[in-house]
Amino acid sequence: MAKKKQWYKLDNAGVLYSALQREEYSAVYRFSAMMTEIVAPAALQNAVDAVMPRFPGFAMRIRRGLFWYYFEPNTAPGPFLKPDVADPCQPVRFHENGGWLVRFYYYQNRISFEAFHALADGVGALTFFRTLLAEYLRQTGVAVPTGEGVMDLSEPPRREELEDAYVRYAGPAARRLPLVKRAYSNRGQAEPFYTFHVTMGFVPVDKLREKAHSYQVSVTEYLAAALLWVLAEKQRRENYHRMRPVMLAVPVNLRPWFPSETLRNFLVTVQPGFDPALGKYSFGEVAAQVRHYMKLHTAPQEMQAQITRNVRYQSNPVLQLIPQVLKNPIVAHNYRTRGVRPFSATFTNPGAFTVPEAMRPHIRHMEVVLGQATVPRPHVASISYGNIMEITVAGTQVDADTERELFRFLVQEGLPVRVESNRTGTKRRV
Amino acid sequence: MPYCVHCGVELDPAVKTCPLCGTAVNDPAARPPEDRPPFFPTRRAEVAPVPRKAVSLLITSMLASVSVCCALLNLVLKPQYQWYLFVVGAAAMLWVWFVLPLLVNRWVPVWVRLTVDVGAVAVYVALIALAMDGWGWFRGLAVPILALAAVVVCALGWLLRRGHSMLTTVTLSLAAVGVFCAGIEACGDLYFYGAWSPGWSLIMLASCVGLCIPLLVVRRVPSLREEVRRRFHF
Numbered sequence: 001m002a003k004k005k006q007w008y009k010l011d012n013a014g015v016l017y018s019a020l021q022r023e024e025y026s027a028v029y030r031f032s033a034m035m036t037e038i039v040a041p042a043a044l045q046n047a048v049d050a051v052m053p054r055f056p057g058f059a060m061r062i063r064r065g066l067f068w069y070y071f072e073p074n075t076a077p078g079p080f081l082k083p084d085v086a087d088p089c090q091p092v093r094f095h096e097n098g099g100w101l102v103r104f105y106y107y108q109n110r111i112s113f114e115a116f117h118a119l120a121d122g123v124g125a126l127t128f129f130r131t132l133l134a135e136y137l138r139q140t141g142v143a144v145p146t147g148e149g150v151m152d153l154s155e156p157p158r159r160e161e162l163e164d165a166y167v168r169y170a171g172p173a174a175r176r177l178p179l180v181k182r183a184y185s186n187r188g189q190a191e192p193f194y195t196f197h198v199t200m201g202f203v204p205v206d207k208l209r210e211k212a213h214s215y216q217v218s219v220t221e222y223l224a225a226a227l228l229w230v231l232a233e234k235q236r237r238e239n240y241h242r243m244r245p246v247m248l249a250v251p252v253n254l255r256p257w258f259p260s261e262t263l264r265n266f267l268v269t270v271q272p273g274f275d276p277a278l279g280k281y282s283f284g285e286v287a288a289q290v291r292h293y294m295k296l297h298t299a300p301q302e303m304q305a306q307i308t309r310n311v312r313y314q315s316n317p318v319l320q321l322i323p324q325v326l327k328n329p330i331v332a333h334n335y336r337t338r339g340v341r342p343f344s345a346t347f348t349n350p351g352a353f354t355v356p357e358a359m360r361p362h363i364r365h366m367e368v369v370l371g372q373a374t375v376p377r378p379h380v381a382s383i384s385y386g387n388i389m390e391i392t393v394a395g396t397q398v399d400a401d402t403e404r405e406l407f408r409f410l411v412q413e414g415l416p417v418r419v420e421s422n423r424t425g426t427k428r429r430v
Numbered sequence: 431m432p433y434c435v436h437c438g439v440e441l442d443p444a445v446k447t448c449p450l451c452g453t454a455v456n457d458p459a460a461r462p463p464e465d466r467p468p469f470f471p472t473r474r475a476e477v478a479p480v481p482r483k484a485v486s487l488l489i490t491s492m493l494a495s496v497s498v499c500c501a502l503l504n505l506v507l508k509p510q511y512q513w514y515l516f517v518v519g520a521a522a523m524l525w526v527w528f529v530l531p532l533l534v535n536r537w538v539p540v541w542v543r544l545t546v547d548v549g550a551v552a553v554y555v556a557l558i559a560l561a562m563d564g565w566g567w568f569r570g571l572a573v574p575i576l577a578l579a580a581v582v583v584c585a586l587g588w589l590l591r592r593g594h595s596m597l598t599t600v601t602l603s604l605a606a607v608g609v610f611c612a613g614i615e616a617c618g619d620l621y622f623y624g625a626w627s628p629g630w631s632l633i634m635l636a637s638c639v640g641l642c643i644p645l646l647v648v649r650r651v652p653s654l655r656e657e658v659r660r661r662f663h664f
Contacts, residue, residue, distance in 0.1 A: 086472050108467055400451070404450035404451055407439050408439075411437065411439055412438075417440065423449040424449075
């Protein structure tokens with residue numbers, strides 16, 4: 001008798017990203033590790049081959065069903081390591097590249113890993129990446145023990161790592177996060193086909209933390225407030241007749257409140273921001289507003305109600321019966337009204353990347369990049385390793401206004417910033 | 431390490447201009463650049479857009495197959511009428527409008543392009559006249575109207591050749607619509623009655639002029655112009 005084909009349901013974040021995926025939008029994110037030595041491609045390919053079977057959640061291909069997309073284990077050869085490219089996080093095409101939804105690149109000292117967001121969130125991807133880096137270092141002769149976030153490759157994958165934690169924690173009450181209808185859009189003119197600008201700023205973590213504490217906020221809240229501040233000033237300079245609220249989409253990892261070992265998506269988005277039309281705010285007031293908002297809206301009850309709402313949306317019997325080709329425009333419209341218009345930018349900070357002691361001397365810094373948004377505007381992401389905080393502003397817009405103003409603001413705050421960018425020929429703008 | 435004098439950020443020693451503001455990096459104490467690879471890779475990996483020739487080939491084959499099929503069908507279906515000429519004419523007109531610009535790589539003056547486009551319409555109308563044996567109305571009515579359309583469209587294209595503001599574009603387009611309407615009625619009257627007796631076209635012309643005057647006032651008064659720009663975000 002033929003063996004029954006395995007398949008997996010997408011979680012509700014996966015449903016969204018799969019329905020939205022197209023050539024002008026990329027739900028792909030990238031983590032990179034800048035090593036102290038030049039990368040050995042053969043050792044890295046061996047490490048990829050060794051790590052992939054331990055993480056079946058990343059070895060999937062996406063299939064189009066009549067009513068929903070679904071995952072099935074990918075048996076195609078690969079994934080294969082490639083030399084890195086100038087424009088990262090290119091949109092994923094479900095039928096190309098052997099159907100792989102993860103990509104691996106190397107360039108000089110940099111190892112990069114890209115994943116389609118339907119597979120996993122930042123926490124899951126960083127667990128995978130940490131294990132990959134550990135295995136790579138082992139292949140190059142460094143003794144790296146398991147533990148401290150490095151998974152044991154000899155043990156079989158656990159079921160808990162593949163669970164849909166949204167379904168597990170769906171509660172009795174369902175609520176939507178209250179959102180403003182339309183925020184300042186921060187749109188620019190789009191670059192031609194696949195020109196993706198990435199600008200990275202490197203800031204010492206100790207100085208950044210000291211500065212954040214001077215406003216009595218955390219580093220994440222400080223950076224979110226800095227971004228809100230520069231977006232509000234940008235809107236003011238653009239001389240809008242009617243000032244709109246400036247709002248950020250900030251993903252929140254749910255695992256600290258709802259214990260789960262899942263490596264799949266398990267996050268909700270909150271919306272800190274302020275309305276510059278109400279009057280002049282000082283930066284301290286914006287920072288306080290962000291802090292209080294984050295504290296208020298990361299109450300487990302409220303987040304559970306949000307999870308429940310999303311899970312019920314997916315299990316809605318009417319929506320279930322609509323064929324997938326008709327469902328995609330509905331999901332896309334919903335995303336436009338609930339995921340694009342109420343926000344000015346996305347800001348994500350997966351936090352500090354920690355590794356076992358044996359790995360530390362071999363990694364210089366970490367990098368994170370979010371793929372292109374549905375509209376030409378930048379996404380901002382940050383990650384710290386050791387004493388280096390890396391902040392990435394990435395998007396397809398021609399102008400470099402957001403990144404310029406953000407890094408200038410940090411410099412004005414007294415923080416030393418080193419900038420690297422793949423932009424060439426930025427127009428002179430003083 | 432070089433710094434941008436405007437942004438205050440530290441820059442890569444290899445960069446010539448600040449990636450944030452484009453200001454040139456001038457560091458008199460800078461040592462000659464080391465031969466080291468750039469921070470980011472430079473290899474582009476995008477999928478190349480479809481070549482224009484391939485697109486033109488695809489559209490041409492579609493139009494040609496439709497034309498040939500209709501011509502063959504005309505042999506058995508109502509062969510007493512040459513109705514396939516309507517389809518062939520439409521295909522030829524669409525080919526001139528959409529495929530010709532894809533095949534011409536050189537810069538072509540706007541009046542040439544517009545005249546060719548109106549010429550394609552003229553050929554289509556001529557084929558209809560041929561099919562319906564209507565050379566009389568073609569010469570007396572269609573040719574003058576098409577000539578007028580060519581003149582108006584070319585004049586408008588020439589006036590807007592340098593990419594004027596939205597206000598100017600709308601004003602001139604409205605004026606062109608008014609003139610064209612008056613011309614159509616004049617051609618019709620002359621063909622049917624032998625004399626021009628202005629009627630509906632005068633109402634159209636007056637409406638267009640009535641809309642153009644306030645737009646001109648807004649265009650000329652800076653405070654009004656800025657207010658409109660702010661309100662409509664252009």
